[in-house]
Amino acid sequence: xxxxxxxxxxxxxxxxxxxxxxxxxxxxxxxxxxxxxxxxxxxxxxxxxxxxxxxxxxxxxxxxxxxxxxxxxxxxxxxxxxxxxxxxxxxxxxxxxxxxxxxxxxxxxxxxxxxxxxxxxxxxxxxxxxxxxxxxxxxxxxxxxxxxxxxxxxxxxxxxxxxxxxxxxxxxxxxxxxxxxxxxxxxxxxxxxxxxxxxxxxxxxxxxxxxxxxxxxxxxxxxxxxxxxxxxxxxxxxxxxxxxxxxxxxxxxxxxxxxxxxxxxxxxxxxxxxxxxxxxxxxxxxxxxxxxxxxxxxxxxxxxxxxxxxxxxxxxxxxxxxxxxxxxxxxxxxxxxxxxxxxxxxxxxxxxxxxxxxxxxxxxxxxxxxxxxxxxxxxxxxxxxxxxxxxxxxxxxxxxxxxxxxxxxxxxxxxxxxxxxxxxxxxxxxxxxxxxxxxxxxxxxxxxxxxxxxxxxxxxxx
Numbered sequence: 001x002x003x004x005x006x007x008x009x010x011x012x013x014x015x016x017x018x019x020x021x022x023x024x025x026x027x028x029x030x031x032x033x034x035x036x037x038x039x040x041x042x043x044x045x046x047x048x049x050x051x052x053x054x055x056x057x058x059x060x061x062x063x064x065x066x067x068x069x070x071x072x073x074x075x076x077x078x079x080x081x082x083x084x085x086x087x088x089x090x091x092x093x094x095x096x097x098x099x100x101x102x103x104x105x106x107x108x109x110x111x112x113x114x115x116x117x118x119x120x121x122x123x124x125x126x127x128x129x130x131x132x133x134x135x136x137x138x139x140x141x142x143x144x145x146x147x148x149x150x151x152x153x154x155x156x157x158x159x160x161x162x163x164x165x166x167x168x169x170x171x172x173x174x175x176x177x178x179x180x181x182x183x184x185x186x187x188x189x190x191x192x193x194x195x196x197x198x199x200x201x202x203x204x205x206x207x208x209x210x211x212x213x214x215x216x217x218x219x220x221x222x223x224x225x226x227x228x229x230x231x232x233x234x235x236x237x238x239x240x241x242x243x244x245x246x247x248x249x250x251x252x253x254x255x256x257x258x259x260x261x262x263x264x265x266x267x268x269x270x271x272x273x274x275x276x277x278x279x280x281x282x283x284x285x286x287x288x289x290x291x292x293x294x295x296x297x298x299x300x301x302x303x304x305x306x307x308x309x310x311x312x313x314x315x316x317x318x319x320x321x322x323x324x325x326x327x328x329x330x331x332x333x334x335x336x337x338x339x340x341x342x343x344x345x346x347x348x349x350x351x352x353x354x355x356x357x358x359x360x361x362x363x364x365x366x367x368x369x370x371x372x373x374x375x376x377x378x379x380x381x382x383x384x385x386x387x388x389x390x391x392x393x394x395x396x397x398x399x400x401x402x403x404x405x406x407x408x409x410x411x412x413x414x415x416x417x418x419x420x421x422x423x424x425x426x427x428x429x430x431x432x433x434x435x436x437x438x439x440x441x442x443x444x445x446x447x448x449x450x451x452x453x454x455x456x457x458x459x460x461x462x
Contacts, residue, residue, distance in 0.1 A: 001027045003049050009056065013040040013065070016095050020083030020449040031056045034150075035077055037087045038095075039065025067091040072125065073162045080150030081163065082447040093120045093443060096451040100419045100441045108423035108430075116440040119292050124446030127286045129268070131164045132215075132252055133172060133199045135179075135186040143179055143186055145172055145199060153189060153250075163447060165203045167234065171212055174230045175199050182223045187216075192248050195221070200243065200253070202277060204268035205287045209238040211266045213279040215245050215253060221260075228261045238266050241279055253280060270294060273321045275346050280338055282315045289444045293415065293452060294322045296440055297388060300413045300456040303327045307385035310409075312362040312400070317343030319388055319415070320355050327386075330355040333365045362389075363397035370403050388413045395421030398428070405432045412457040419453050426455065435460050 003009065003026065011024030013036045022036030024044075030053040033044045041063035044056030061068075071077070071085035084092050097118040104110045121127065133145040136155045146158035159172040179186070179196060187194040198215035212231055214221065221227060221242060231240055240261040245254030257264060257279055265276040268283075270291050277283045284290040297319060301309065303326035311320040314332030316339050324330045324347075332355065334340050343357045358365050373382035387409045389396055395418065404412060412429065416422035426436060438456040445451070 001029070003029050003031075003046055003054060005046055005049050007046045007049075008059070009044055009046065010062070011036075011042055011044055011056075013038055013042060016087075018099065018449065020087075028052075029054065033058050035086060036061075037065050037068050038091070039067050073158070075146070075156050075158045078149050079147045079156045079158065080152075081147050081161070083449045085447050089120070089124050089446065092124075092446065093118050096443060096449075097441050099449075100439070100451060100453050103419040103423045104426065104439065106423075107420055108427040110423075110426070110430075110436060114436065114438050116438060118441040118443060118451075119289070119296070120443045121289060121446055124443075125162050126165055127288060127446065128161075128163045129165065129203045129205055129287055130283070130285045131161065131168055131201050133159075133168075133201075135176075135196045135199060136188070137186060143176055145176060164201075167203060167210060167236070168201055170234055171201055171210075171231065172199060174234070175212075175214070175227065178223070178227045178230060182226070184222060192217075197245060198252050200279060202266055202279070202283075203236075204238075204266045204277075206269040207267050208236040209266035209268070210234060210236040211239040211241070211277075211279065212237070213239075213241045213243050213253075213257070214260075215243045217246055219244055219258075224260055232261065238262050239264060243279055255280075270318065271322065272325070273318075273346075273350055275316065275318065275321075276342065276349060277316075278342070281342050282336070282339060284318065284444070286444045289442055289452075290318070293442045293444065293454060294319060296442065296454050297413050297415060298322060298326060300438060300454065301326070301386045301388065301411065303386065308383070309386045309388065310366065310384045312366065312387065312389045312396075313391050314343060314357065315339050315390075317346050317355065317357060319390060320357070321346060321350060321352055323386075323388065324352050324355045328354065332357040333360060333362045335359070335361050362391075363400040366407075367399060367403045370407060383407055384409045386411045386413065388415070390415040391421075393418040393421060395425050401425060401428050401432075405429070405434075408459065410459055414455045414457060416453045416455070417450065419451070422453055422455065426457065429457055433460050434458065 009026040013022035015023040021032045033056045035058045043060040048055045069088045076085040144157040160169045185194040187197040200213040202211040242258040244256040265278045309327045309330045311332040320332035437458045442452045
């Protein structure tokens, strides 16, 4: 049977897509249905039809899945932030582990994977230490803040996200009160007019320090001292800043920051290492699971105090400094100059002297270092005992993996946010003298489809 747009179909949901949508079949025609979960029997309306598959809108749940959960957040279905709140957390973890395994098997060609159990959370809510709330007006002209609906810039009003910290609500209430009191307009993306674009927050889980950064389409805030006074009443307030962004684009933060009160950064800890975090710093948003991830990285690196370690895509040095506690020397590489400044400052903050950091593309810095070392030491090759990579979603460039292979590290620890590109890179390494020894998914982002994976790759012994 051929299905067309607006047709109604009854489906048994038998699988889950990579974006969390339910997957069902009708007469061999595959339908992806957002908000349906495995085990549901549903009625869906075809919204887009291709030859062999289509996308449907959930119209009615005829028989709910035994794994279906009542979303904690009333905005879960409209908001684009959570994709899996309607699925029990136990089933979410199963889905994520299967996603990693499936990619490694299908793309990487790996069988009999040495996978460890996925590391989940005891409490999968209120874990995010960072939030960025767009500000606008609703149809009635009222100032609102919340999150964008999926694939749109329409704001779903919500001041109490269940993934964020409870302090966010108090911050948002006070900023919106200030805007209403002094008749300060939110930014309008269509016209480019208005002042307040986003309210950006960070929270130090171990220190209790709070940062508020107002992203504005201007260089100053009217009556800013009244806003500062209101925000300072919140316990833990440490940093209040203004971020200037006058650009007509979708980038949230501009490059210029003014301190309105306190300091430009807050401090937080992962294990025994302290980190200073500014509004522009990259820092993992789930500190509880970051500790789990980094502890696993340290375990896989198997350091005994004599190793030279390279940490590629090191950000503000979070993993580098964690590894430096056990290594002889760590070299970190990151393309963002401000992140390297943060890394060096964080090394000084912790009294760590056995780490140095390079600005540049990992796929350029490491090969250049390797070639330069060979030129300065004829007959010798630069070597690393352990190389840690934590690349963006696109994975590692081929030239970088080639250099890793030439440097012959005993172990490579690969931290990935995209198991598809991870599978591709692992296949490449394993065709060049390495083997996968351990794989461990880590749920850094409960209620979403995202999953981190950490892999130990070891040089084959002849």
